[in-house]
Amino acid sequence: MSTAQTTNSLAPPRTPAEPKRGTPRRRPRRLGTALALAPAGLLILAFAGYPLIESGYLSLTRWGGIGSPTWTGFSNYSGLFTDGTVAHAALVTVEFAVLATVGIVVLATALAATVSAGVKGRAFYRVIWFLPGIAPVTAVGIFWSQAAVPQQGAVNVVLGWLGLGDEHEWLAQSSTAIYPTAAAAVWAGVGFAFILILGATEQIDVSIYEAAKIDGASRLRQFFAITLPLIRPVLAITTMLEFVWAANGFTMVWAMTGGGPGTATQTLPVLIYVKAFQFTDFGSASAMAVLSGAVLLVLGLIGLRLSNGRETSR
């Protein structure tokens, strides 16, 4: 067998009549693809595109929820910056989102690392940690707000048993109300992040850990030197997703505090709801929604970019 023959035999067989890009035979296939994608595209346009455009339009009008909107230009946007309420709500949103995101990602990573390390009953823990994630958020919020009631609430009762006092009024004080709210968001959100991070953790080749073990690396060293760097892309995307969800989250904050006491826990989604439905000021509410949506979109894109960059560099 000659070399040329060998080379030919190893080469992939070329399909006899593979059409070139843009040739007439390729067009029907592209048309088929476009037709197949059309329903999804139409749905996206109807349920994402139209509301976006409508929100943008409403943000440039004065509208009380009924009747025809009155065009006001950018006055709703300029109004946002003269009123300290929006700046305050933005700060509260960032605080809440950071607390919830850090709590969720750190806890989920620790839990995933523990479960993937082969603890006894790992299948059981997978289910248990995921359960809070499927509970209705309103129910979770109401439960935790009741649990934080001084003297009678479950958390205060347990703290009382431990000798740590049972009269803590976290939700009733503006300086502390955000913390139990974020803690409840962590409790409810950790399950989903745990599943994502656990999946990434279990993708890591066992032989890497075995080699590290032979080299004398402790479990903790293995976690920081192997696990964390290798799951970084998933951690980045999880962090970004959790931040966006927390910043956009309405139900937990509303169920636990209603944005109070006063405006202490009034996040942007809560303020948007209040403006739109309690004050029938849909124009300002839409302007806030558009602005906060744009900020979160940019953050999301940065997160995706970072995640992609890191994955490529691997």
Next chain:
Amino acid sequence: MRHEPRTLPRRRVSAVIAGAALTVGTLAGCGNSGNLAGSSGGVTTITVQQQAGDANVATIQSAVKLFEAANPDIKVNIQIITVDTKNTTNANVLSSANPPDVGVVPTNSPSYSQLVKNHKLLSLQSVWSAEDLKSRYGSALASALTAPDGNNYVVSVDSVYYSIAYYNPKLFQQAGISVPADHRITSANQLYSMVGALKKIGKQGLGLGGKSGYAASWMLDALLPTSASTAQVNNYLTSWQSAVPETAKYTDPAFTNAVQQLSDFNAHGVYQDGFLAADTPAVEAAFESGDLGMTIDGSWEAASFRKVMGDNLGWLLLPPVNATAKTQITAFAGDGMGIPANAKHPAQAEKFLEFYMSEQNMAASVIKAGGNLAPVFMPSSAYSGLDPLVQQMLADGKANGVQSGWTSTVPGTLGQSFFDPLIQSMYAGQASVAGISAKLQAQLATTRAGN
């Protein structure tokens, strides 16, 4: 590994098509599912909204039963909505192409003014005339229910007393508290000493659902008439309309002193621990279980308290701001019903409202079944079945007068929706009395500009 595209068996294709058809059919049906009204076999079905709550549900069920018996050609489908829905998204439902035939319209919420302004409610002049509501309501309420164009688009369907301080007589006895005469706490100091005595026996003072978003401002409604003159109170109640000259400012002592009194209550620990995180149902439960010596609530709750506490129940009114003033009972008659402009059966809906406002229905449903008060004049005998405490309140109102609450009267964008977060902020140490007053004064200008 590449998978060859699989071909679906013909039966499966048929099943998919049938499923899709069913889904489309179901979705198409959704467009009409919010309102089950219609006509069949000579019977017209109308949909009537009612606000959630034991008393409200009992009232509407009784009214519907009586109405259907008197009108066999009309069937009523009851649609219960929450308080939150009533004040927020329900306006969109009522202005839609497929609204209920009779909708709940709270006259102190922005929804009401939006609906009237955009002609989304039918005029109820014929109901008002048929039931002689102008004279039966009395001039003050009739005037409050009349729109700027002179028409009446709603009927007020019940009335309640609120900002009542219920107390637990056994706890008062244990704490050595003498029950104030005439149901009136005479001064803030008397209230502080009562709360102090309760705390000495390990109980909390005055229960307040600070998170609920309305209870905090109820108290202002009770205090304002004891801080301001009658003329000032009337101006506070009406100056949100640009046609009314603004003679009383929210920065005046008449208003700020009442807010200051609330701030002082908080500073003296009158309310229970953690009250800003407590909602009203939780506070009611704590009062019933004997953890609280007193609680702020309304006349509608007397019967519920009695079920748990029996005769161990009494009521008081908050201390006046000015020592010379006498606190009056505060009333709310803003729960309205109206007929949406797009209602499918307006004639039947009018018939229902005429029946609802009749003396017969007021006595048998609103008062007897639900335990609320009628917004129209009724003979004393109609109230004979009410809880004894509510009868005492009625007698007190007749003797000492009844005051319309400020948050019950002014639009929510100036009143409850705007004021509650401010009061919460003040209690949480985030806002001062002067700051709140200045914000209200600025908001008054905005409200007047739109009315």
